Amino acid sequence: MSNTFVAGKRVAMPTAKPAVPSVRIGGARRPVRVVCEAVAASPSPVASKAEAAAPASAPTVSHAEPAKKERAPVTDDALVALKALLKRSVDAQHVYSTFTQEQVDEIFRAAAEAANAARIPLAKMAVEETRMGVVEDKVVKNHFASEFIYNKFKHTKTCGVIEEDLAGGIQKIAEPVGVIAGIVPTTNPTSTAIFKSLLALKTRNALVLCPHPRAARSTITAAKIVHDAAVAAGAPEGIISWIENPSLPVSQALMQAPEISLILATGGPAMVRAAYSSGHPSLGVGAGNTPALIDETADVQMAVSSILLSKTFDNGVICASEQSVVVVAKAYDAVRAEFVRRGAYFLNEDDKVKVDYTKGLSKEAISLIFKYLPRAYANGATDFEAREKVHYAATIAGMAFANAFLGICHSMAHKLGGAFHVPHGLANAALISHVIRYNATDMPAKQAAFPQYQYPTAKRDYAELATMLSLGGTTDDEKVVKLIEAVENLKKQCDVPATIQEIFNDPKLDAEYLSRLDTIAEDAFDDQCTGANPRYPLIADLKQIYIDAHSAPILPIKSLEFFSKIV
Incomplete structure (x- = not known):
């Protein structure tokens, strides 16, 4: 030293x-x-390379090079x-x-x-x-x-x-x-x-x-x-x-x-x-998402301590923070015991059934929103209880998605807002019912790895929300339709336009939107939230959702079936 x-x-x-x-x-x-x-x-x-290259300018897209993404000019x-x-x-x-x-x-x-x-x-x-x-x-x-x-x-x-x-x-x-x-x-x-x-x-x-x-x-x-x-x-x-x-x-x-x-x-x-x-x-x-592997040769105490310290350092925002731990069978019992000794908690089967932390938070936030958001919107200046409850709902929802991450509704809203300056909440509202319909299937062609579902559960989860909100319906499909109807009614009570076309209220923006859908859909697919969606989308699927959300209200909805019309 x-x-x-x-x-x-x-x-x-x-x-x-x-x-x-x-x-x-x-x-x-x-x-x-x-x-x-x-x-x-x-x-x-080092001299400037201006002699060998054109002056810096905004990135542009050539129609002869479709692989390049179109970006708003500087x-x-x-x-x-x-x-x-x-x-x-x-x-x-x-x-x-x-x-x-x-x-x-x-x-x-x-x-x-x-x-x-x-x-x-x-x-x-x-x-x-x-x-x-x-x-x-x-x-x-x-x-x-x-x-x-x-x-x-x-x-x-x-x-x-x-x-x-x-x-x-x-x-x-x-x-x-x-x-x-x-x-x-x-x-x-x-x-x-x-x-x-x-x-x-x-x-x-x-x-x-x-x-x-x-x-x-x-x-x-x-x-x-x-x-x-x-x-x-x-x-x-x-x-x-x-x-x-x-x-x-x-x-x-x-x-x-x-x-x-x-x-x-x-x-x-x-x-x-x-x-x-x-x-x-x-x-x-950048991306990180580092896995940690512990085998039988590891110093278990040091390995567990290092992982805990790393994962909790700066709330885990560093891309090198461990996101998962893989333990070989021979070392599993010792590693698990050390994690428990250091204060880590393992969910048991009863916990998973009775105390699903993320779903519990999500359901509480949804319940508060349906109950208090219309009041807060209509009487916010005087209805302090409603405003307080909506603040609680926003905080609780944030806790839930910080634990479970987001999905394609946010992916698509990010790109819609970035390209056309639509506020993020309004962009999500324009897309949410279409995304619920898209995700509500027991037979997705592709399933994302990030959520780590054993099998598709999104339709059942949406149906549980309908039951919680007393929306009616007998089958899971009927309940999901009732949920979409309730979401659209909530939007109507808060004067949220039913379509993206109504949000734009400008034929020129409509034309630009439709002409840029290929790029926007590709960008949404590339968004960090897409991998956490329960149904892993094709780019064509995202484009179709953008089209559906733009042109006409989703109601009345007769079926949850989603067929991409893009070929």
């Missing part, structure tokens, strides 16, 4: 030989291996601002690429110390803004991303000759790649920004951060702290920058911009795929 100091604080750190990337000197501007310690490029500062003002931001970054990187190792190390140190000093207020800001995670755990992440990263790489050479083999006549030379695009997720809005900023500074690269829209304030604050400390230590102005008003079209325009030389993408699968398809070298981290 060695003693190291940051901002006057001494910490014990394991000594380790830093890994140095191997590069080849030559005309190629791409690194042989994309890493953040040091990467290869041309011997001169506004002219946003595009002008992005181009100006990238020019400043290119200019700053040109200057920074000439700095010596001593200058870079001092900037790296100053920026790390500033980020570490702000680790607690940044953690508080992140939780306040995103409503995700635990303040104390985000402090740990900010601490790791600043002080620990500094101590890990402070002695790593990233300028000029970093290794020489005199006998072989080979030199390893570290050169910057240029301007890096950094995509930052809502789950780790400050620690990811700090981490990427410090690695860019250590390697003489410029960084343009694109925050998640729901975490823009905390990400930008973290980036500004690092930037200001780096500039105060001698770095050029604009070496770390950020997009003030992030959005999906802007992030795509950033990733496809010719000024970008490397993308560090942290986010969902769609964002990572967008980075990989941008035409630039990319490193992507």
